[in-house]
Amino acid sequence: MGSRWSVLAYVVGAVCFVISCSIAVFYGYKVLTHQLPIENKVQAKYQYHFVLVPEELDNEYWRLVEKGARAAAMQNHVLLEYVGPEQANIDDHLKTIQMSAASKVDGIMTQGLSDQQFTPLINRVVEKGIPVITVDTDAANSKRLAYIGTDNYFSGYMAGKALIADTNGKANVAIITGSFYKNHQQQRVKGFEDAVKSEPGIHIVAEEESNISRVRAAEKAYQILQSHPEVTAFFGTSALDGIGIAEVVEKYKSKDHLYIMGFDNLPETIAYIRKGTIQATVVQQPFQMGYDAVNMMIDIIKGREVQTVVHTNTRIMRAKDLTKLQQEDLEGVR
Known part of the structure; x- marks a missing residue:
């Protein structure tokens, strides 16, 4: 029992x-x-993981680059991260690239920076097998695999020739540039200077730095007008410079006596062109840059041959050019 x-x-x-x-x-x-399903879904949904590192996270120009990149990413099953400094800062920019490389992403798209700090880092990243494409600003001395963006020297040259035509070859010009040290800003200034240097009636009387800040651009414009009352024209080489200059001109000086050449077609720039405060601006294609950069990165990963340098179109926009087509381009509509 x-x-x-x-x-x-x-x-x-x-x-x-x-x-x-x-x-x-x-x-x-x-x-x-x-x-686990979240990770499984990500792996199933996305074929590649790319990072886009802008000059400044909430800059309207870079948001258009992001918009183009996201459009291409959605079409190609790419997981796209848009990360970078809140305000233009080379140290934060470099740290973002380092972190992205440590995460072993499939590709990094970034604005090119100064050779001294930027080139060694990019070379190390590429040597580890992570492809790097520069967008908007090149780093030609690095091992980046390709560049897509504006020919910045040519855009500055174009701005200079447009200013000569619009002022009948007679102007005392002040230049406000986003940075004395960033490659693309240097190239735009150099192109402009080369375009006007043979004109006896064009004189560059001042050059100041805005640090990619509208407030700073306005401060510098005010100081220039106080120190150089002979100034009759401004050239702003970054997207916010023309806007800052226009604010000061409207507040302190008759806009009819000053010519402003801006850069990019942000909504505020367009509004100032409509009002006649800004006479012209250099228009880039940030949406196209982002869109093509993603497709180019996919081609590189797949072993396809790509052009190492692709220059997107640049043009001068004046009030007469403000049509529905330009407005759609401003909004990034393909």
């Missing part, structure tokens, strides 16, 4: 053990299947 009870006890214990294990396995499975 005792042996029967012992057998029964063992059977009951075994059944309880099996049930316990089954419950543990069941709930373990439930936990896992509530944690």
Whole structure:
């Protein structure tokens, strides 16, 4: 009798053990299947993981680059991260690239920066097998695999020639540039200077730095007008410079006596052109840059041959050019 009870006890214990294990396995499975599907879905949905590092995160110009990149990313099953400094800062920019490389992303798209700090980092990233494309501003001395964006020297040259035409070759010009040290700003200034240097009636009387800040651009414009009352024209080489200059001109000086050449077609720039405060601006194609950069990165990963330098179109926009087509281009509509 005792042996029967012992057998029964063992059977009951075994059944309880099996049930316990089954419950543990069941709930373990439930936990896992509530944690992993997100990753599985990401792996199934996205073929590549790219990072786009802008000059400044909430800059309206770079938001258009992001918009183009996201459009291409959605079409090609790419997970796109848009990360970078809140305000233009080379150290934060470099840290973002370092973190992206450490995360072993499939590709990095970034604005090119100064050779001294930027080139060694990009070279290390590429040597580790992560392709890098520069967007908007090149870093030609690095091992970046391709560049897509404006020919910045040519855009400055174009601005200079447009200013000559619009002022009949007679102007005392002040230049406000986003940065004395960034490649694309240097190239725009150099192009402009080369365009006007042979004109006897064009004189560059001042050059100041805005640090890619509208407020700073306005401060510098005000200081220039106080120190150089002979100034009759301004050239702003970054997207916010023309806007800052226009604010000061409207507030302190008759807009009819000053010519302003801006850069990019942000909504405020367009509004100032409509009012006649800004006479012209250099228009780039940031949406196209972002869109083509993603497609170019995919081609590189797949081993396809790509052009190492692709210059997007640049043009001068004046009030007469403000049509529905330009407005759609401003909004990034393809």
